Amino acid sequence: MTTTHALTPGQFDTAAVDVDAYLDRVGLSRRPPSAAALHELTAAHVRTFPFENLDVLLGRRPDLELSAIADKLLRRGRGGYCYEHVLLFAAVLERLGYRTWRVLSRRKPQGSGYRTHACVIVDVEGVEYLADAGFGLGMPNPMRLTEGVRVDQSGKPHRMMLHDGAWTLEQHGPQGWIPLHAFDLEPAWPSDFELANHFISSHPRSPFVGRVMVFRTEAEQVRSLLGHTFTTEYPDGHTEERTVSTAEMPELLGSLGIALDEEESAGILRALAG
Incomplete structure (x- = not known):
C-alpha cells in the first residue's frame, strides 16, 4: 500500500x-x-542512542530544533x-535519499490516549x-506495513494489524497480543510536534514527568x-531486577551511555531528592 500523504520537502529542517x-x-x-x-540504519540508531527523559526531570523542555537534537545526541x-x-x-534518512514522513501515534489505541508517540x-x-x-522499549527492526506481519524485536514477537484504517503495533506476551500504539498515515507537521512536546514534557498526567525513564537496547x-x-531483559526471556538508590543514579546513567556534566548530575540528584 503506497500512500500519497508524504510531505513536500522543506516542512522539516x-x-x-x-x-x-x-x-x-x-x-x-x-x-x-x-x-x-x-534495517541496518534502524538497528544501529536504536543500539547507539539511549531513550531518556532526563531533560524533563531537570525541568527543561527538550529543544526540537534539529541543530539542538544533533548537538545533544551526536x-x-x-x-x-x-x-x-x-x-x-x-532527517538522516531523507538526506540519504529515502522517502520518509513522520506520524504521531496514539499510545493507548483501545482507549482515549493522546497522540503523543x-x-x-x-x-x-x-x-x-x-x-x-524512538520507541522506548527498543524497536531495532523496521516493521513492514502488511496486515499480520510478525517481526522479532529484542526477543519479543511483534506484529502489525490494521483496524478501521489505523495500523496497530502489537507485542506478544503472557497475556497474548497487547496493542502498543496505533497510527494512521496522516503526516505530522512541525507544529504537531511542538504541541505534543509541550504536553509530554510538562503535563502532570505525562508518564515522563517526575521520574527517571531510560531504555538502552543492545544486541x-x-x-x-x-x-x-x-531491569535487564535478555532475548531468552530471563529478567534481572534491582532497586537503585538515588546516590547510584549518576554512575548508573553513565553506564547506560548517558554523559552528564556536573550541573546535570547535581540537578538529577536534587530532583530525585525532592
Missing part, C-alpha cells in the same frame, strides 16, 4: 544534521537506499525521547515500513531504569 557525523557515530557507511540498508553523548529520535532519524514511515523499494527508532540485552527500578 534536515540541513542542520551532519550526516557523516551521524554515520560515524552509529558505525555505518553511506549506502544507497534499500530495505536492507534501512556531540554531547546524550539520548532523548521519541520526538528527538524521530526528527534526527528522519512519534514514529517514522519509510517508503523504500515500493514498500512502506514503520521505522520506530544481547535491553536495560531499563524506571524510577528506582533497574
Whole structure:
C-alpha cells in the first residue's frame, strides 16, 4: 500500500544534521537506499542512542530544533525521547535519499490516549515500513506495513494489524497480543510536534514527568531504569531486577551511555531528592 500523504520537502529542517557525523557515530557507511540498508540504519540508531527523559526531570523542555537534537545526541553523548529520535532519524534518512514522513501515534489505541508517540514511515523499494527508532522499549527492526506481519524485536514477537484504517503495533506476551500504539498515515507537521512536546514534557498526567525513564537496547540485552527500578531483559526471556538508590543514579546513567556534566548530575540528584 503506497500512500500519497508524504510531505513536500522543506516542512522539516534536515540541513542542520551532519550526516557523516551521524554515520560515524552509529558505525555505518553511506549506502544507497534499500530495505536492507534501512534495517541496518534502524538497528544501529536504536543500539547507539539511549531513550531518556532526563531533560524533563531537570525541568527543561527538550529543544526540537534539529541543530539542538544533533548537538545533544551526536556531540554531547546524550539520548532523548521519541520526538528527538524521530526528527534526527528522519532527517538522516531523507538526506540519504529515502522517502520518509513522520506520524504521531496514539499510545493507548483501545482507549482515549493522546497522540503523543512519534514514529517514522519509510517508503523504500515500493514498500512502506514503520521505522520506530524512538520507541522506548527498543524497536531495532523496521516493521513492514502488511496486515499480520510478525517481526522479532529484542526477543519479543511483534506484529502489525490494521483496524478501521489505523495500523496497530502489537507485542506478544503472557497475556497474548497487547496493542502498543496505533497510527494512521496522516503526516505530522512541525507544529504537531511542538504541541505534543509541550504536553509530554510538562503535563502532570505525562508518564515522563517526575521520574527517571531510560531504555538502552543492545544486541544481547535491553536495560531499563524506571524510577528506582533497574531491569535487564535478555532475548531468552530471563529478567534481572534491582532497586537503585538515588546516590547510584549518576554512575548508573553513565553506564547506560548517558554523559552528564556536573550541573546535570547535581540537578538529577536534587530532583530525585525532592
